[in-house]
Amino acid sequence: MKLFAIKESAGMALRSIRSNLGRSLLTTLGVLIGAGSLIALTALGNGASKAVEESLQSLGANLLIVYSGQPRGTALVRRNTSNIVPTLSENDLEAIRELGYVTMAAPESSLNAQAKYENRNASITIIGTDHNYPLVRNYYPVYGEFFSESDVDTRRAVVVLGSKAAADLIGPDIDPIGERVRVNGQPFTVVGVMQSKGNDTTDNQAFVPISTFLRSLSGGSKYAAINVQAADMAIMREAQSAIEAELLRLHGLPSMDAADFYIANQLDVLGAAQGTAGTFTLLLGGIAAISLIVGGIGIMNIMLVSVTERTREIGVRMALGAKPGDVLLQFLVEAVILSVSGGVLGIAAGVAAAWAFSRFGGMAVAVSADAVLLAFMFSLVTGLFFGGYPAFRASRLDPIEALRYE
Amino acid sequence: MDQPVIDLRDIKRHYIMGPTTVRAVDGVTLSIVTGEFVSIIGPSGSGKSSLMNIIGCLDTPTEGSYHINGETVQGLSRGRLAEIRNREIGFVFQSFNLLPRLSALENVELPLVYAGIAARQRREQAMEMLAKVGLDGREKHLPAELSGGQRQRVAIARALASRPSVLLADEPTGALDQKTGVEIIEMFHTLNAEGSTIVLVTHDMNIARQARRVVRVLDGLVVSDGPAEDAA
Numbered sequence: 290m291k292l293f294a295i296k297e298s299a300g301m302a303l304r305s306i307r308s309n310l311g312r313s314l315l316t317t318l319g320v321l322i323g324a325g326s327l328i329a330l331t332a333l334g335n336g337a338s339k340a341v342e343e344s345l346q347s348l349g350a351n352l353l354i355v356y357s358g359q360p361r362g363t364a365l366v367r368r369n370t371s372n373i374v375p376t377l378s379e380n381d382l383e384a385i386r387e388l389g390y391v392t393m394a395a396p397e398s399s400l401n402a403q404a405k406y407e408n409r410n411a412s413i414t415i416i417g418t419d420h421n422y423p424l425v426r427n428y429y430p431v432y433g434e435f436f437s438e439s440d441v442d443t444r445r446a447v448v449v450l451g452s453k454a455a456a457d458l459i460g461p462d463i464d465p466i467g468e469r470v471r472v473n474g475q476p477f478t479v480v481g482v483m484q485s486k487g488n489d490t491t492d493n494q495a496f497v498p499i500s501t502f503l504r505s506l507s508g509g510s511k512y513a514a515i516n517v518q519a520a521d522m523a524i525m526r527e528a529q530s531a532i533e534a535e536l537l538r539l540h541g542l543p544s545m546d547a548a549d550f551y552i553a554n555q556l557d558v559l560g561a562a563q564g565t566a567g568t569f570t571l572l573l574g575g576i577a578a579i580s581l582i583v584g585g586i587g588i589m590n591i592m593l594v595s596v597t598e599r600t601r602e603i604g605v606r607m608a609l610g611a612k613p614g615d616v617l618l619q620f621l622v623e624a625v626i627l628s629v630s631g632g633v634l635g636i637a638a639g640v641a642a643a644w645a646f647s648r649f650g651g652m653a654v655a656v657s658a659d660a661v662l663l664a665f666m667f668s669l670v671t672g673l674f675f676g677g678y679p680a681f682r683a684s685r686l687d688p689i690e691a692l693r694y695e
Numbered sequence: 696m697d698q699p700v701i702d703l704r705d706i707k708r709h710y711i712m713g714p715t716t717v718r719a720v721d722g723v724t725l726s727i728v729t730g731e732f733v734s735i736i737g738p739s740g741s742g743k744s745s746l747m748n749i750i751g752c753l754d755t756p757t758e759g760s761y762h763i764n765g766e767t768v769q770g771l772s773r774g775r776l777a778e779i780r781n782r783e784i785g786f787v788f789q790s791f792n793l794l795p796r797l798s799a800l801e802n803v804e805l806p807l808v809y810a811g812i813a814a815r816q817r818r819e820q821a822m823e824m825l826a827k828v829g830l831d832g833r834e835k836h837l838p839a840e841l842s843g844g845q846r847q848r849v850a851i852a853r854a855l856a857s858r859p860s861v862l863l864a865d866e867p868t869g870a871l872d873q874k875t876g877v878e879i880i881e882m883f884h885t886l887n888a889e890g891s892t893i894v895l896v897t898h899d900m901n902i903a904r905q906a907r908r909v910v911r912v913l914d915g916l917v918v919s920d921g922p923a924e925d926a927a
Contacts, residue, residue: 297808308796605792608753610781610809610857612774688753692792 294618302623305595313627316591319584320631320671321638324664327577328639331660333646334570336653341562351392351519352425353529354553355385355536357511369490371399371414375511376540376549382515384535390528392520395421396499396512404495405471406458413454414494415472417502418516425516428491433466433481440480441498446505448477452485453492472497475505522556529554574660578667584631585671592624592679603683604691617684624676625669632668636661698765699726700860700892701750706759708745708915719745720756721915727861727894732887734895734903734923737912744865746912747896751863752780764860781809785854787864791846793838799825799849800834806857824852828882844875851882855891862886862893868902880905 306313357376375398385394399416416422420438423429436447448470450458459465465479477497485492503510519528529552533545542548596603603616611619640661643654708720719742727733737743748754749761752768755776761768763783771779785806786792793802803821812820825831828848838846847867854862864883868876880902887893887907895906903909904923911919919925 294811304796601792602794605794606805606809607777608751608780608786608792609806609853610777612777612809614774615777615809689748692753692788 294615295622298615298618298622299626301619302626305623306626309595312591316588317627317631317634319587320581320628320668321584321635323577323581323584323671324632324635324668325638325642326580326635327574327664327667328636328656328660329642329646330573330577331570332639332643332654332656333652334566334573335655335657335660336647337569338563338566339655340653341566342559351522351525352555353517353519353525353532355381355515355517355532356551356553357513358549358551360551360553369399369414370397370416370513371401373513375509375513377512377515377536378510379512381536381539382512384539385515385517385532388528388531388535390520390524390531392518393421393425394515394517395419395425396515397422398499398502398507398511398513399494400507402473402506404454404458406468409458411454411457411493413451413472414490415502415506416494416496417499417507418496419499422496422516425518428486429484430481431484433479435481435496436498441500444500444504445498446475446477446501447480447498448472449481449483449496450479451483451492451494453489454495455479455482457493473506525554525556574663581664581667581671585628585675588624588628588672589675589679591627592620592676593682595623596620596679596683599683600686600691600694603686604688604694607686607688608692613684616686617680620680620683621673621676624680625672628668628672628676629665632665632671635668636664639664699728699762700764701725701727701894702760702762703750704760706746706749706756706761708742708749708754709757718915720749722759723912723915723917725910725917725920727892729860729892730887730890731908732883732893732895732906733908733910734897734906735910735912736897736900736903738898741912742915743896743898743912745915747863747865747894750861750894751784751786752776777809781806781857783860785857785859785862787847787850787854787862787867789866789869791838791843791850791870793846793849793853795838798835798837799830799841799852802838802849803853803856805853810857821852821856824856825849827855828852842875843871844878847871847875847879848882851879851886855886860892862891864893864895866897866899867895868899869897876902 355377357373382394382396385391395418397416397418399414402413402415404411404413419441420436423435430449433449435449436445440447450465455465458470459468465482468479469476470479471477499512517528517532519525532552536550537544537548540549606616640656643656646652647654703723703725706720706723707718710717710719723746735743735746745754749756752763755769755771763779766779768779800818800821803824804817807817807820822834825834828851830845830848830852833841833845838849841849868879871879883893883895895902897903906923909921909923910917
């Protein structure tokens with residue numbers, strides 16, 4: 290019976306919408322824009338969030354980086370370690386490797402250097418590290434090999450070039466393996482070329498054994514940073530605490546406040562970045578929700594006008610046996626059809642806009658099923674809420690007054 | 696004697712307008728039995744419209760008892776009143792009151808929609824009623840595409856559609872020319888002859904005399920009630 294009434298109401302509502310098509314479309318536009326912007330803007334927000342997450346994941350799984358010195362500002366991960374005064378020793382590295390939570394660790398120091406191949410020059414970042422680096426940073430050679438443990442032990446003058454460094458110095462026509470390049474005047478033999486990370490800063494690096502680096506390029510014996518891979522994502526906090534305690538002990542320091550090192554935990558970085566992106570998404574979603582409410586007010590306005598215009602019709606329907614509930618349902622269903630069709634069109638428009646953002650704007654977008662569901666539910670609730678009052682007014686009309694209405 | 700279809704006992708309808716009380720209906724007792732053709736006549740302000748609203752279950756009396764087809768009307772909710780209107784009363788209005796966006800057939804179907812009758816059966820019943828008022832072939836026409844007389848016949852078909860106990864007509868010829876008005880009255884005679892109970896509310900004695908019984912209302916009271924031949 291109730292289902293029957295809804296079906297009848299939908300029939301009446303569709304007829305009424307059709308007979309006022311222009312006005313109905315304009316009314317729908319408000320909800321359409323609201324739902325569309327909800328989809329498109331949250332897609333942008335989610336896309337940004339995903340992009341940040343992916344770029345951090347690509348650093349390497351379960352990564353902790355111990356840096357010399359104190360953190361600067363809020364950027365925990367430092368792209369460039371060349372201007373850090375090194376405080377981490379080989380002894381520290383060995384101690385970290387002994388800790389239970391740690392799978393492996395690789396030292397890192399760097400400097401900006403001039404590289405030369407025949408008569409070509411390039412400014413590149415030279416990173417001194419050991420054979421564990423590819424595994425710890427999830428970053429591998431595509432051609433040739435990374436240098437080995439024995440290369441590190443024997444301080445061989447070998448280099449693995451980043452993809453851009455290789456392209457700039459040697460070019461595509463010559464097999465780089467076995468070629469000799471000079472770094473700050475010192476000769477090195479190329480043994481490998483790294484995969485491209487699609488990031489010029491990373492791709493313009495070159496890797497040499499840390500022992501060679503310290504001996505012939507930088508001098509000194511300490512490392513700027515130690516990259517640590519924790520055994521599991523779940524124990525990264527414990528790993529961080531264990532490393533902190535061990536290094537404080539080794540350095541003879543009382544607490545982290547006085548420490549000459551700090552640890553960038555991938556979780557913290559991820560959390561901070563996701564927090565920012567989450568706020569961004571929420572903000573954009575909020576703006577969209579407001580426009581959806583504005584659309585709802587538009588629907589309420591037009592439904593109130595419609596109820597007034599159709600007062601006599603309501604009177605006739607009541608005289609013929611329409612109960613207050615029938616009249617309420619008729620106008621409510623009409624408002625819901627308007628707002629939901631606006632919502633559905635808006636979802637389509639939003640998905641199309643998100644696609645256009647990514648296709649023509651090169652932006653990272655991610656349309657989430659949640660956002661689609663939210664937009665749909667929101668438009669439904671908008672119709673029920675803002676259609677409710679006009680429908681209630683219609684149902685409360687006195688049939689005698691309504692029949693007399695001119 | 697048959698049980699009356701409409702049974703009004705000492706019906707009063709008072710409106711409170713600020714400090715004064717308007718006694719629109721002030722103690723009317725009236726019974727109408729099945730198959731009667733009754734006119735209610737009175738000048739404007741006599742209370743006939745208020746009485747008609749009560750008979751039509753659009754309004755409830757302030758005092759008195761009203762039974763329609765044996766069912767008590769006073770004290771019912773708006774929803775129950777709507778059900779009674781749907782089942783017992785067929786309204787015919789002066790200005791037809793067809794819904795302009797609906798076809799003739801859809802207009803006739805309306806009371807059946809609210810009675811909860813399924814689409815197919817509704818359609819059949821409505822077609823039958825339109826044929827009965829001589830409008831077969833005009834089912835798809837919108838009211839605006841029909842003449843005044845045709846519109847009123849659609850309205851009559853609509854009033855008959857749910858097979859109500861009483862056809863309640865309020866100045867049904869008021870918006871029609873003389874000739875068409877006569878045709879509509881003819882139709883009432885035919886329907887009455889076929890067994891319909893008709894209550895016709897008018898201010899026009901010439902129309903009122905067409906009924907078999909005339910009830911005169913003045914100042915909220917019935918002042919005369921008798922066969923049409925006796926009405927002056």
